[in-house]
Amino acid sequence: MHFQSIAFLCCLSITATSLRGADPLPSWNDTATKRSIVAFVNKVTTDGTPDWLPPSERIAVFDNDGALWPENPIPFQLAFAIDSLPDKMAVQPELAEDPFVQAALAGDLKTLLADHYKGLFRLLSITHSGITTEEFASQVDRWIRTAKHPRYGIPYDQCTYLPMRELLEFLRSKGFKTFIVSGGGVDFMRVWTERVYGIPPENVVGSYGGYTFELRDGKPILVKTLSNVFVDDKEGKPVGIQQCIGRRPVLAFGNSDGDKAMLEYTTINNPRPSLGLILHHTDSDREYAYDAQPKSSGKLVEALADAGKRGWVIVDMKNDWNRVIEITP
Amino acid sequence: MHFQSIAFLCCLSITATSLRGADPLPSWNDTATKRSIVAFVNKVTTDGTPDWLPPSERIAVFDNDGALWPENPIPFQLAFAIDSLPDKMAVQPELAEDPFVQAALAGDLKTLLADHYKGLFRLLSITHSGITTEEFASQVDRWIRTAKHPRYGIPYDQCTYLPMRELLEFLRSKGFKTFIVSGGGVDFMRVWTERVYGIPPENVVGSYGGYTFELRDGKPILVKTLSNVFVDDKEGKPVGIQQCIGRRPVLAFGNSDGDKAMLEYTTINNPRPSLGLILHHTDSDREYAYDAQPKSSGKLVEALADAGKRGWVIVDMKNDWNRVIEITP
Numbered sequence: 001m002h003f004q005s006i007a008f009l010c011c012l013s014i015t016a017t018s019l020r021g022a023d024p025l026p027s028w029n030d031t032a033t034k035r036s037i038v039a040f041v042n043k044v045t046t047d048g049t050p051d052w053l054p055p056s057e058r059i060a061v062f063d064n065d066g067a068l069w070p071e072n073p074i075p076f077q078l079a080f081a082i083d084s085l086p087d088k089m090a091v092q093p094e095l096a097e098d099p100f101v102q103a104a105l106a107g108d109l110k111t112l113l114a115d116h117y118k119g120l121f122r123l124l125s126i127t128h129s130g131i132t133t134e135e136f137a138s139q140v141d142r143w144i145r146t147a148k149h150p151r152y153g154i155p156y157d158q159c160t161y162l163p164m165r166e167l168l169e170f171l172r173s174k175g176f177k178t179f180i181v182s183g184g185g186v187d188f189m190r191v192w193t194e195r196v197y198g199i200p201p202e203n204v205v206g207s208y209g210g211y212t213f214e215l216r217d218g219k220p221i222l223v224k225t226l227s228n229v230f231v232d233d234k235e236g237k238p239v240g241i242q243q244c245i246g247r248r249p250v251l252a253f254g255n256s257d258g259d260k261a262m263l264e265y266t267t268i269n270n271p272r273p274s275l276g277l278i279l280h281h282t283d284s285d286r287e288y289a290y291d292a293q294p295k296s297s298g299k300l301v302e303a304l305a306d307a308g309k310r311g312w313v314i315v316d317m318k319n320d321w322n323r324v325i326e327i328t329p
Numbered sequence: 330m331h332f333q334s335i336a337f338l339c340c341l342s343i344t345a346t347s348l349r350g351a352d353p354l355p356s357w358n359d360t361a362t363k364r365s366i367v368a369f370v371n372k373v374t375t376d377g378t379p380d381w382l383p384p385s386e387r388i389a390v391f392d393n394d395g396a397l398w399p400e401n402p403i404p405f406q407l408a409f410a411i412d413s414l415p416d417k418m419a420v421q422p423e424l425a426e427d428p429f430v431q432a433a434l435a436g437d438l439k440t441l442l443a444d445h446y447k448g449l450f451r452l453l454s455i456t457h458s459g460i461t462t463e464e465f466a467s468q469v470d471r472w473i474r475t476a477k478h479p480r481y482g483i484p485y486d487q488c489t490y491l492p493m494r495e496l497l498e499f500l501r502s503k504g505f506k507t508f509i510v511s512g513g514g515v516d517f518m519r520v521w522t523e524r525v526y527g528i529p530p531e532n533v534v535g536s537y538g539g540y541t542f543e544l545r546d547g548k549p550i551l552v553k554t555l556s557n558v559f560v561d562d563k564e565g566k567p568v569g570i571q572q573c574i575g576r577r578p579v580l581a582f583g584n585s586d587g588d589k590a591m592l593e594y595t596t597i598n599n600p601r602p603s604l605g606l607i608l609h610h611t612d613s614d615r616e617y618a619y620d621a622q623p624k625s626s627g628k629l630v631e632a633l634a635d636a637g638k639r640g641w642v643i644v645d646m647k648n649d650w651n652r653v654i655e656i657t658p
Contacts, residue, residue: 056529059531133571179531186575187575190576194385200385201574201575202388202506202508202573202574202575203531208572211568211571211572212564212568213564213565213568213590213594214564219597219598220593220594220597220598222568222571222594228559230557235542238540238542238549238551239540239542239551242462242516242540242551243515243540243572243573244531244572244573245530245531246515246531246533247519247530261549264544264549265542265551268544268547268548268549269547269548
């Protein structure tokens with residue numbers, strides 16, 4: 001009891017010191033945006049106030065593409081799929097004749113996305129199925145550490161937004177559980193999210209295609225399939241949250257119309273205090289500027305139109321962030 | 330830094346004191362079973378040894394029905410479904426003519442399970458779909474606190490195995506993340522698992538039927554459907570683990586052939602140290618005794634036969650536990 005009391009007091013002191021001592025969000029300018037985030041977090045984590053949330057209820061969900069890292073010039077997972085093709089073609093030379101493979105190698109997104117994403121599914125069936133989860137993870141790990149982003153010239157896993165990494169860390173320091181809820185493939189993200197964002201695999205919700213379990217040569221494996229595709233986007237996001245998290249978030253951070261349903265689910269009629277945030281890509285100098293007409297994915301029209309009436313906070317990249325993409329020290 | 334060092338030393342002292350001071354598993358007899366569990370946990374959590382696992386890798390998965398609470402005389406969720414019928418029939422009187430409803434009310438399991446569980450699915454479609462997740466949760470919450478188990482005469486949420494609650498707590502005190510991976514419905518379990526087992530909703534993996542998201546009267550809701558049924562049993566368990574946890578467990582605890590694939594996935598060819606455990610129901614005086622011929626679910630033949638060659642530890646309820654079902658203080 002004696003030891004416990006001392007430890008408890010020490011912990012209190014440390015927390016108080018670190019909060020007074022340093023700005024937890026140094027890459028955010030001192031604007032109304034930053035102040036609204038900090039105010040919300042303080043409001044729900046200050047014990048003894050009506051808005052206080054028990055730590056178990058502090059669920060924060062983040063989109064990934066366009067919210068934690070860019071989705072330009074094409075989503076990074078699509079770049080991975082295209083970069084994976086030559087290895088596949090070395091084993092299956094007939095793939096060279098496939099019009100969708102040709103479109104992918106030529107960077108012809110229009111053909112891939114036409115006819116209800118038919119080409120994209122073909123690309124996924126070549127690169128994301130018929131492979132064990134372990135083999136796939138090792139391919140992703142190798143790619144993400146070595147392939148370079150065409151504009152920034154650094155590995156993709158270094159192309160994350162520093163202000164967002166700070167926000168994730170700030171929330172966790174205040175007892176929040178941080179989750180990714182992304183249209184990206186869950187097996188693609190989990191390989192590196194813990195190392196890059198501090199978000200462990202079990203806190204990553206994403207799209208998947210199904211799996212079969214078997215003992216192959218006496219060893220248990222899971223083979224990726226496209227037999228039971230779940231797309232964690234748009235109305236799929238609240239569904240993914242229900243499937244894997246099982247309660248409503250109190251903070252949601254997105255950047256496109258694909259995040260609108262998740263923002264609605266988080267903030268409308270929530271009995272708990274809640275905050276919705278939308279990253280607006282306004283910075284063509286340091287990143288990209290787009291909303292209604294993105295180069296590939298990330299269209300932002302409906303969610304932006306609703307932001308006012310929903311009380312969602314618009315994060316203006318150009319004005320609210322003093323740093324954007326910074327190599328992890 | 331000064332405060333931090335003191336706090337760190339205090340924490341070390343508290344941990345050392347509590348571990349020396351009290352048996353974390355008092356309801357377990359001092360048998361080889363208990364010793365093998367404690368030895369495994371100590372082995373993988375003792376820093377500086379070759380078997381040490383970083384906390385992020387300490388994933389422990391537990392079946393629920395028959396592993397954390399009984400599945401006799403019928404699985405508790407089935408009892409919930411049957412008890413829900415009168416309220417449904419009050420609104421839809423024509424249900425009284427449904428042969429599967431009649432079978433359920435008569436306790437005729439054979440009819441419900443025949444023809445690939447056709448009657449069970451009918452029962453689920455009446456009681457587990459076309460309802461919002463919030464309404465469903467509130468029905469489950471009311472039932473689990475008030476309906477009484479026919480043998481023990483106490484609410485179902487009190488019918489859990491004390492030795493297993495101790496084990497969950499012991500594992501968490503050693504930095505493990507505890508998960509449920511059950512054939513039971515995920516929406517049924519998450520309502521009470523945090524209160525009863527200390528396992529939060531996001532750590533519960535189970536079966537589900539699909540959801541649709543909509544704004545109804547301007548408010549976001551998820552409606553339960555049976556449009557995308559996932560059965561988290563047998564080979565579905567490793568799949569559920571991959572979908573929601575995303576890495577291989579190092580400890581798996583089951584009690585039936587439905588857990589065999591999960592035990593295989595956890596213990597065979599795992600590069601990390603691992604432990605598989607099977608609860609054998611051997612105690613007709615305090616609980617139930619069955620394996621090859623259970624009264625309803627929970628058949629245990631193949632997993633029991635494989636235990637020797639796989640090194641899975643058999644927990645013998647009668648001999649290894651000095652207490653079984655105890656009302657939570």
